[in-house]
Amino acid sequence: MFLKGCPLDCPWCSNPESKDKDPQIMFNPNLCIDCKKCIEICPNNAVDFNLRGRIVRDKCNLCMECVDHCYSKALSIEGIEGSVEELLFELNKDRIHYRRSNGGITFSGGEALYQSDFLLELLKGCKANGWHTTIETAGYYPKETLEKIIPWTDLFLYDIKMIDDGKHKKVIGVSNKRILANAKFAAASSADLVVRTPIIPGFNDDKESVSEIAEFALDLKGVKRIDILPYHRLGEDKYYGLGQKYQMKDIESPSNEKMEQIKELIIKKGIDCTIGGVE
Amino acid sequence: MKATKKLKFSYQLPEKAPRIDTLLDDLMSVTPEIDPERAVLITESYKENESLPVIKKRAKALEKILKEMNIVIRDNELIVGNQTTKPRSSPIFPEFSNKWLLDEFDTLAERDGDRFLISEKTKETLKEVFDYWDQSTTNELATSLMTQEALEAMDAGVYTVGNYYFNGVGHVCVSYDEVLAEGFNGIIEKAKAAKKELSFGNPDDTPKRHFLDSVIITAEAVIEFAGRFAEEAEKLAEKTSDNKRKKELLEVAKNCRNVPANPASTFHEALQSFWFVQLVLQLESNGHSISPGRFDQYMYPYLKKDLDNNEITLEKAQELLDTLWVKFNDINKVRDQASTDAFGGYPMFQNLIVGGQTPGGQDATNLLSFMCLEATEHTKMPQPSISVRYWDKSPEEFMMKAAETTKEGLGMPAYYNDEVTIPSLTNRGLTLEDARDYCIIGCVEPQKMGKTEGWHDAAFFNMAKVLELALNDGKDPMQDYKQLGPKTGKASSFESFDEVMDAYKNQMEYFVELLIHSDNCVDSAHAERAPLPFLSSMVDDCIDEGKSVQNGGAHYNFTGPQGVGVANVGDSLAAVRKLVFEEKEISIEELENVLANNFDGHEALRQKLLNNAPKFGNDIDEVDELAREGALIYCKEVEKYENPRGGSFQPGLYPVSANVPLGAATGATPEGRLAGTPLADGVSPVGGRDQNGPTAAVNSVAKLDHHIASNGTLLNQKFHPSALEGENGSRNLNALIGSFFDQKGFHIQNNVVSGDVLREAQKNPDNYKNLVVRVAGYSAHFVSLDKSLQDDIISRTEQCF
Ligand code: SF4
Numbered sequence A: 001m002f003l004k005g006c007p008l009d010c011p012w013c014s015n016p017e018s019k020d021k022d023p024q025i026m027f028n029p030n031l032c033i034d035c036k037k038c039i040e041i042c043p044n045n046a047v048d049f050n051l052r053g054r055i056v057r058d059k060c061n062l063c064m065e066c067v068d069h070c071y072s073k074a075l076s077i078e079g080i081e082g083s084v085e086e087l088l089f090e091l092n093k094d095r096i097h098y099r100r101s102n103g104g105i106t107f108s109g110g111e112a113l114y115q116s117d118f119l120l121e122l123l124k125g126c127k128a129n130g131w132h133t134t135i136e137t138a139g140y141y142p143k144e145t146l147e148k149i150i151p152w153t154d155l156f157l158y159d160i161k162m163i164d165d166g167k168h169k170k171v172i173g174v175s176n177k178r179i180l181a182n183a184k185f186a187a188a189s190s191a192d193l194v195v196r197t198p199i200i201p202g203f204n205d206d207k208e209s210v211s212e213i214a215e216f217a218l219d220l221k222g223v224k225r226i227d228i229l230p231y232h233r234l235g236e237d238k239y240y241g242l243g244q245k246y247q248m249k250d251i252e253s254p255s256n257e258k259m260e261q262i263k264e265l266i267i268k269k270g271i272d273c274t275i276g277g278v279e
Numbered sequence B: 001m002k003a004t005k006k007l008k009f010s011y012q013l014p015e016k017a018p019r020i021d022t023l024l025d026d027l028m029s030v031t032p033e034i035d036p037e038r039a040v041l042i043t044e045s046y047k048e049n050e051s052l053p054v055i056k057k058r059a060k061a062l063e064k065i066l067k068e069m070n071i072v073i074r075d076n077e078l079i080v081g082n083q084t085t086k087p088r089s090s091p092i093f094p095e096f097s098n099k100w101l102l103d104e105f106d107t108l109a110e111r112d113g114d115r116f117l118i119s120e121k122t123k124e125t126l127k128e129v130f131d132y133w134d135q136s137t138t139n140e141l142a143t144s145l146m147t148q149e150a151l152e153a154m155d156a157g158v159y160t161v162g163n164y165y166f167n168g169v170g171h172v173c174v175s176y177d178e179v180l181a182e183g184f185n186g187i188i189e190k191a192k193a194a195k196k197e198l199s200f201g202n203p204d205d206t207p208k209r210h211f212l213d214s215v216i217i218t219a220e221a222v223i224e225f226a227g228r229f230a231e232e233a234e235k236l237a238e239k240t241s242d243n244k245r246k247k248e249l250l251e252v253a254k255n256c257r258n259v260p261a262n263p264a265s266t267f268h269e270a271l272q273s274f275w276f277v278q279l280v281l282q283l284e285s286n287g288h289s290i291s292p293g294r295f296d297q298y299m300y301p302y303l304k305k306d307l308d309n310n311e312i313t314l315e316k317a318q319e320l321l322d323t324l325w326v327k328f329n330d331i332n333k334v335r336d337q338a339s340t341d342a343f344g345g346y347p348m349f350q351n352l353i354v355g356g357q358t359p360g361g362q363d364a365t366n367l368l369s370f371m372c373l374e375a376t377e378h379t380k381m382p383q384p385s386i387s388v389r390y391w392d393k394s395p396e397e398f399m400m401k402a403a404e405t406t407k408e409g410l411g412m413p414a415y416y417n418d419e420v421t422i423p424s425l426t427n428r429g430l431t432l433e434d435a436r437d438y439c440i441i442g443c444v445e446p447q448k449m450g451k452t453e454g455w456h457d458a459a460f461f462n463m464a465k466v467l468e469l470a471l472n473d474g475k476d477p478m479q480d481y482k483q484l485g486p487k488t489g490k491a492s493s494f495e496s497f498d499e500v501m502d503a504y505k506n507q508m509e510y511f512v513e514l515l516i517h518s519d520n521c522v523d524s525a526h527a528e529r530a531p532l533p534f535l536s537s538m539v540d541d542c543i544d545e546g547k548s549v550q551n552g553g554a555h556y557n558f559t560g561p562q563g564v565g566v567a568n569v570g571d572s573l574a575a576v577r578k579l580v581f582e583e584k585e586i587s588i589e590e591l592e593n594v595l596a597n598n599f600d601g602h603e604a605l606r607q608k609l610l611n612n613a614p615k616f617g618n619d620i621d622e623v624d625e626l627a628r629e630g631a632l633i634y635c636k637e638v639e640k641y642e643n644p645r646g647g648s649f650q651p652g653l654y655p656v657s658a659n660v661p662l663g664a665a666t667g668a669t670p671e672g673r674l675a676g677t678p679l680a681d682g683v684s685p686v687g688g689r690d691q692n693g694p695t696a697a698v699n700s701v702a703k704l705d706h707h708i709a710s711n712g713t714l715l716n717q718k719f720h721p722s723a724l725e726g727e728n729g730s731r732n733l734n735a736l737i738g739s740f741f742d743q744k745g746f747h748i749q750n751n752v753v754s755g756d757v758l759r760e761a762q763k764n765p766d767n768y769k770n771l772v773v774r775v776a777g778y779s780a781h782f783v784s785l786d787k788s789l790q791d792d793i794i795s796r797t798e799q800c801f
């Protein structure tokens, strides 16, 4: 389950529709049948066929008329609003699969903790049903937020992208002090923790950055392993559909060999490592 | 070379022997041909025996075929027995139907899928043969038995009884275990003993005597047939200078001297005995889906004995098994163009199933269950159709092994759920022990081996067409609104959704009754013109009752016609209910109008129907319940009826690949489907409409009543290989199967191949000759399929966890 909203602004994010906490209109040109209904219906003249994202975002007041009349779903809303009960009802549909797969629910984003009160209620609901809960987070929150949800959380997938604070600030826009401190706190708690590191060419795919992350992880109490995730361009089209720019256009995904090398390096440091979480 | 594989099950499975690839290369390097020999021999035999009762004519004909056909021991074979002189060629069975073949002589070698070469000489020979059979085929008799209404409904594509209408029945699993244990000499003794019980004074006993005599004739013929192979092997052994091969050939000769006449004394003999049965069943009639069934159960004692006594190594045993797997692919059959559209890829549906439980209810998995999966991994061929029975006590290691086999991308094994199958069979009158001992015939049809004439592939019934007729006052929009069914009103006359459902029910009642009539006519035609003594000798209670399976001699008798288009009906009903009657977004007149015009000029409206109403396969009750209801109406109607063999009708929900031709006969449907395009495959969602991932798809499918569809249901899932990578991937797959089965799904099969690969294979078929895909209930070489079938497979959603 993806929860919308994120305080960070990583240029490589593959779920850009999840960054903004409000619903957004996404345009998918492959589905458009050119019926022009959207232009006819828009009360604010906000539809422009020359735009890759189709909608002039600052003229649009999100009245959703165009989305309702786009029968081919070329225009769609990203993000639906739902109550805790409604979401639990949806999650409950897969209860038999959770039992069979020893799995449960992963809350992701955006940033799972962005809507932390809502998340807390959801987590309680999951636990009442006996489901395993996983939180994917980048940890950029006050300690209290974490403290609140830990009793209802079985596993953290904890994003650590860079130990060098200077580089972290430069690319992601914020300091990592709080992120690293929270990682220590979460690792020492009753929940399990796996470190996740997206490998971004030119940012953290060098020996030094990787070693630092491995050493940091080694120091954490109760950490299970590091999952390294190769950067991929799957999100690219979504940026255009949202009328946004994609800043990573020229960056290639890291090669399999490169990923294997990094994995080797991490394992040599004495901590388990997978590529993409696959054992 | 792969390293020796290790299993937690505490034994190691050997790697592939070099012989296997040699055998495969020889087999695949030949283009299939039409072989007229059988057709000539049966015709001569009939001419020689005009005065005999039909059952004896059939016995005499088989005897002549086995005596006189050309026999071949192919290079490197360890298990022998050929159906045709050249590998993978097709014998001809003029007694079932032949006019279509005459019409298609010149296109056989050119057509899109399943090509067969045919020489001018063969054409001449067959023309002469076919003259003899004019008006004497089962097909012609069945046609003359049917009413005009039924013939018109079939023409319109409401249903097709095509398979048995034009071909032999097949679709059976005989008592292989009995042949292995007692040999055909045992069967002869049994028949002789039964004959002693007959009285000359009782008029009913005369046909019984003829039947039992026929059993004895065919049993003796198959023993002699094996003797011919023994001689041939000895001759070849004489000639060869290769000492190793000489030894092998002498072993082959020794085996053929002992089996299938006598009980098998070794694993090798058991395999050889099995193969003679499998082969001669094919030569007797051209039914497909002659299924080995629970091979790992009846064959295991022979393997175990040899292993325990150090008579055989595991390597040798695996090699023998692998060579048998190659042999399965030597059997082939030519079909008419329409059936080729429905069953593309030269399929023979020889379903072989492993795992599951014993008649006593304990887990039945053994070493041979693993070895069978390994043989499929080694040979990577579409035959046998390998299946796995699953229940809560199936060993974890076994399921992991099955997942490994799945990853080979052959679309096999298919998985069947004991927890649904067993109660659904006891509900049809099987004893608990027999139900627990079920095997699978053809695609997905369960039966108790050696006791059943299941007539499993009786028909494909087009539920979407019935809905189309229900919206058109019983008139067929694809045939200028010709009146086909009862007048139940036009769509525009309906004022509520209930009226739509009522019309659907009324049309269903009418057409199911016609379907039953057609099936029963075909059934009677087989009883009258093509009873099968050899097959009947291995099905209980034929010998005791003194009659063939075609005359009702089997212990359990069923007829199983399949409903096709579950998802289309569900999606259509949901669209009509929601958009027309609930939200009134579309008026019923407008709907009627756009459907009549195949949405021409109304693409936006079509998109609305496609996207603004819920679709089956996404775990949405609103539509899933309608799919369930639409299918139940069909199933409940079918199970009311009886067949001429004294058994009942039982519905199935799977299309093989009849969803393509049946779709071609169906106009535009309210869920946004264009006229003439394929229907959904089995109980699977419409390709591409299940967008909430595999768990939602299986949740939806599990909402159907799989117990009532006791002739089988079929769910196809297609995975990108990446979805199944590593041990985690296997676990995810097994968890999905397990949770589908927990929710009382019946069958699931998994294709592992990327859409890109398939598209590439379409463009460059030469580079992808080996690519096997799961079509519906069977696996076939992708490049041998018709283009539209290929497209259909590509369009099925690729699932990712
Ligand atoms: S309404 Fe949708 S399909 Fe029609 S033109 Fe606009 S975006 Fe395209």
Ligand code: SF4
Pocket: A025, A041, A042, A043, A044, A045, A046, A047, A055, A059, A060, A061, A062, A063, A064, A065, A066, A067
């Ligand atoms: S949401 Fe409303 S304002 Fe925005 S583009 Fe669509 S119709 Fe226009």
